[in-house]
Amino acid sequence: MARRSGRSELDRADIIVVGGGIAGLSAAHHLSRERLGAVLLLEREGVLCTHSSGRNAAIFLELSSGPGDVALARRSRPMLDELLPGWLSPCGTLMVASDGKSLEPLLARAEREGVRCGRMDRRELLEAAPALEGGNAKAGLFCPGDGVMDVHGVSQALARGIRARGGRIECGAEVAAVEAKGGRLSGVKLASGERVSAGTVVLCGGAWAGELGGTAGAPLSMVPLRRHLAVLVPPEKVTGLQVVWSVDADVYFRPESGGFLASPCDEEPWPPGLPPASQAGLERLAEKLSKVAPALSRSEVRRAWACLRTFAKDRAAVVGADPRVRGLHWMAGLGGHGMTGGLAAGEVLAAAVAGRSDPLGEVLSPVRLLPPPPAAIRRAERRSSRARR
Numbered sequence: 402m403a404r405r406s407g408r409s410e411l412d413r414a415d416i417i418v419v420g421g422g423i424a425g426l427s428a429a430h431h432l433s434r435e436r437l438g439a440v441l442l443l444e445r446e447g448v449l450c451t452h453s454s455g456r457n458a459a460i461f462l463e464l465s466s467g468p469g470d471v472a473l474a475r476r477s478r479p480m481l482d483e484l485l486p487g488w489l490s491p492c493g494t495l496m497v498a499s500d501g502k503s504l505e506p507l508l509a510r511a512e513r514e515g516v517r518c519g520r521m522d523r524r525e526l527l528e529a530a531p532a533l534e535g536g537n538a539k540a541g542l543f544c545p546g547d548g549v550m551d552v553h554g555v556s557q558a559l560a561r562g563i564r565a566r567g568g569r570i571e572c573g574a575e576v577a578a579v580e581a582k583g584g585r586l587s588g589v590k591l592a593s594g595e596r597v598s599a600g601t602v603v604l605c606g607g608a609w610a611g612e613l614g615g616t617a618g619a620p621l622s623m624v625p626l627r628r629h630l631a632v633l634v635p636p637e638k639v640t641g642l643q644v645v646w647s648v649d650a651d652v653y654f655r656p657e658s659g660g661f662l663a664s665p666c667d668e669e670p671w672p673p674g675l676p677p678a679s680q681a682g683l684e685r686l687a688e689k690l691s692k693v694a695p696a697l698s699r700s701e702v703r704r705a706w707a708c709l710r711t712f713a714k715d716r717a718a719v720v721g722a723d724p725r726v727r728g729l730h731w732m733a734g735l736g737g738h739g740m741t742g743g744l745a746a747g748e749v750l751a752a753a754v755a756g757r758s759d760p761l762g763e764v765l766s767p768v769r770l771l772p773p774p775p776a777a778i779r780r781a782e783r784r785s786s787r788a789r790r
């Protein structure tokens with residue numbers, strides 16, 4: 402998408418964003434709108450969104466379970482509306498289960514957080530999603546606000562806007578280390594040996610974010626987990642327009658190119674990289690589908706792949722300033738919700754860089770993942786804030 406420009410142009414920036422997936426693009430989008438200084442996004446691959454952001458299921462799902470997920474989804478929606486008209490095919494999600502009880506926690510969360518959804522009985526489920534015929538789904542919730550995103554269109558629109566506001570995007574630029582001295586950032590060193598100076602660096606490296614923090618002396622434990630996706634073509638014609646998610650079997654599918662895109666919702670720790678798809682992953686998918694949507698379990702697999710969802714240990718996104726190194730910020734750990742909530746997370750990040758508070762700032766701050774400072778330091782901090790008042 403973007404070619405490296407001349408060396409002199411890369412010498413310095415005010416804010417460097419490392420990573421060109423949805424996290425990096427969303428961060429650079431909001432930072433360039435804030436006009437806090439020259440923004441430079443560095444992506445190692447030759448093309449933006451080569452990893453998770455270009456290989457996911459593209460489902461906009463409001464009722465996700467991570468801390469802050471629903472709030473991020475609800476904040477992202479109007480931003481996506483403004484960014485790219487038509488970004489969503491609003492087919493809705495059918496959450497299904499073999500008994501109504503398994504859906505109660507979801508329903509409670511929907512009511513608490515104001516997500517629109519309505520109950521469905523088995524007869525209505527089969528009418529809406531004939532693929533469930535012969536399976537164990539007895540109860541359902543329909544969330545009409547969900548759908549399938551145009552993830553390619555969204556990333557293109559973000560990149561266009563960043564450039565239009567004067568931000569720079571450099572692909573083929575791998576950051577080897579984030580450099581800091583005396584607890585303050587000085588910039589980054591590229592794998593090519595070049596150095597780019599900057600007072601602010603935002604780590605948006607997806608599965609590699611934890612490693613990148615380590616190079617600045619600020620490691621965070623982030624765990625990448627492999628998950629499979631497959632495009633299935635059932636032997637007989639099966640109709641259905643919605644995303645269907647079985648909450649007890651933990652499997653989902655949605656229409657895709659005349660067939661269905663499906664995932665066994667597997668989670669296997671995997672090193673950062675492009676993971677291969679495995680036969681075992683596809684067998685797990687067929688086994689789960691045989692319980693929920695037997696017709697789909699007999700499908701031909703037209704294409705299968707895997708990619709990584711990366712989480713912090715509490716499964717909330719990690720967004721905000723790292724107190725260990727002045728100028729270092731995180732926007733990582735977007736887990737399985739980055740396409741849905743990434744744009745709002747970028748807004749939370751930009752507020753942190755600008756020094757403003759944000760309603761989600763504390764929930765997502767990396768501070769929650771750091772060991773608490775010794776009691777003596779906490780007491781001294783409290784005394785110093787009283788002295789200031």
Ligand SMILES: Cc1cc2nc3c(=O)[nH]c(=O)nc-3n(C[C@H](O)[C@H](O)[C@H](O)COP(=O)(O)OP(=O)(O)OC[C@H]3O[C@@H](n4cnc5c(N)ncnc54)[C@H](O)[C@@H]3O)c2cc1C
Nearest residue numbers: 420422423424445452454457458459460576607739740741
């Ligand atoms: C199977 C699967 C299905 C999913 N389905 C959905 C879904 O339906 N809906 C949804 O909302 N979310 C979904 N997700 C989650 C979503 O894809 C992720 O949350 C999101 O893509 C994470 O974005 P990211 O920018 O953090 O990471 P990535 O997209 O992985 O981007 C990180 C980028 O950083 C770059 N980078 C890393 N290190 C360096 C370095 N040293 N120098 C320069 N660049 C570097 C990488 O090359 C990469 O391009 C799914 C994920 C998976 C795996």
